[in-house]
Amino acid sequence: MADTKAAAVIDRDGLHALIGVLAARGRTVVGPTVRDGAIVLAEISGGDDLPYGWGVELEAGTYRLRARSDGAVFAHSAGPQSWKTFLHPPRVREWSADRGADGDLVVTADETVPPSYAFLGVRPCDLRAIAIQDRVLTGGRYADPGYRGRREQAFLVAVECTDPGATCFCVSMGTGPAAGPGYDLALTEVLDDAGHRFLVRAGSEEGAAVLAELPRCPADPATQEAARDRVAGAADRMGRSMPPVDLQALMRDTLTAERWDDVAARCLTCGNCTMVCPTCFCTSAEDVTDLTGDHAERWRRWESCFDLDFSHLAPGPVRASPRSRYRQWATHKLGTWFDQFGSSGCVGCGRCIVWCPVGIDITEEAHALHREREAGAGATGQGDPR
Known part of the structure; x- marks a missing residue:
């Protein structure tokens, strides 16, 4: 495993380069983008597809996009989709059967090779959700080989939460706003007088190799402190909570x-x-x-x-x-x-x-x-x- 404490800083160009590096490694990059009045997860080809300057207003039964003045790219809460859409798709063909000229049935298992995904912008709550689905769908007697194949090839770029929504309660569930284990790279977005940048940490050997290909600077103390403060501040601004009981x-x-x-x-x-x-x-x-x-x-x-x-x-x-x-x-x-x-x-x-x-x-x-x-x-x- 790579040293998960090793960190670097990239700017917007570095974020765009990350998409290019992942695509050059043969991965289908999926990330947040604005479509149909929502921030949705879709295949992206470059940094211009990301939702710069967009946030969301959330309440029970309510979802609205709102423009932001700071140009943040990841300052929005979970949208209508999760990464389950790609790892455990809504509809999958399992087999087909054809009757031959002699009347015999020939059954063919569906062996479609899944894309090698790179997920950009995995929230800490969703990072935990993937771990939970791993336990359900790859553990025990009834493992799902299709899920396992998609999951084993997935590269996860987590983004720590710095701007929780009114319906978020990850702190109550112990799932955020800081990224837990399981990521290949983890980003923390920082916007202040020093500029717009991202603290990046590698959590796997491949994550470290990808980070090494990006234009980057060493993680300076000011950026590291600003990143910690923003994540800690998000923990204090959860819109919802569960009762503090078992x-x-x-x-x-x-x-x-x-x-x-x-x-x-x-x-x-x-x-x-x-x-x-x-x-x-x-x-x-x-x-x-x-x-x-x-x-x-x-x-x-x-x-x-x-x-x-x-x-x-x-x-x-x-x-x-x-x-x-x-x-x-x-x-x-x-x-x-x-x-x-x-x-x-x-x-x-x-x-x-x-x-x-x-x-x-x-x-x-x-x-x-x-x-x-x-x-x-x-x-x-x-x-x-x-």
């Missing part, structure tokens, strides 16, 4: 709480929260065929626990009510994920709050459950799953 125990102790009825009255069970969540991983199989019946394909696509058919068994759906489906999602994300995978499934990115059409706020729900438990109303037990 969330796994809170979910377990409030299964029959009245608060679930309140959220069920508002929830549309649309599944937006699961689609934008960087760690939700559930999928379903979809078989399609052509009109001749001689060609068929099986596709794997994202599925949501808010879908009525998600828990459908012969007698009917196990979770027939919005109450039971929202409770399943929240208690799994914040509670039983620990039992399965040894950590929380929530990284505090706030996407589920922003992209909920009725503005349901998972932190508000957790605080309400905590208050109800403190008042003695959140009885323990399995509760009614319907």
